Amino acid sequence: TQLMLRLWNHVSPRRRGQFTLLLVLTVLSSFAEVVSLGAIMPFIGILTQPEMVISSPWGIRLAQALGIGSGAELVLPLTIGFAFAALIAGGLRLLLLWVSIRLGNAAGVDLSIEVYRRTLYQAYSVHIARSSSEIISGITQKVSTATSVLISVVAFVTSTSLFVAIMGTLLVIDPIVAIFAA
Numbered sequence: 001t002q003l004m005l006r007l008w009n010h011v012s013p014r015r016r017g018q019f020t021l022l023l024v025l026t027v028l029s030s031f032a033e034v035v036s037l038g039a040i041m042p043f044i045g046i047l048t049q050p051e052m053v054i055s056s057p058w059g060i061r062l063a064q065a066l067g068i069g070s071g072a073e074l075v076l077p078l079t080i081g082f083a084f085a086a087l088i089a090g091g092l093r094l095l096l097l098w099v100s101i102r103l104g105n106a107a108g109v110d111l112s113i114e115v116y117r118r119t120l121y122q123a124y125s126v127h128i129a130r131s132s133s134e135i136i137s138g139i140t141q142k143v144s145t146a147t148s149v150l151i152s153v154v155a156f157v158t159s160t161s162l163f164v165a166i167m168g169t170l171l172v173i174d175p176i177v178a179i180f181a182a
Helices: 002-009 011-039 041-048 050-054 057-066 072-120 124-129 134-172 175-179
Strands: none
Touching: 002 134, 011 041, 011 072, 011 134, 041 072, 050 057, 050 072, 057 072, 072 124, 072 134, 134 175
8 A cells, every 4th residue: 555655646737637537437437337237137027927027017108108108118118228227338348448648648648757867867977877778678577567567456446336336235135145256
């Protein structure tokens, strides 16, 4: 955590704003996962017991809104809704992964530029005393490690939030299955 705090202090305000937007995207992705999970139950229900689904309170409201009279007619709208929710959740998950990796690498580039800048502006006597290949090798390794740490932390935060959202939804739907799934 101390390394992350020191690393965070070296991230530019622009990147901090982008990391904040990444957190917003993470919340949206978590919400989409919850919606797609919530759509599973009605979808399975309409496939196995359509009349029971259409007689439920939400099923009655949905059937009235769509002008549907039987459970069999509700299969197509719920299938389309489930497919749409799953596609949106998958798309957001892919977007979140792409943005996370891209942002982690961009922050690594920013750190690399700053490290090289500080190295170049050292006194001439410092440059004469050290081998340039050692300096470049050391900087490359440190920046690569810092970038890997950034990407790992971002992946951990996004994965944890998705896990919490999914487990929370599963606990609401069926606590026993959720406990065994965890």
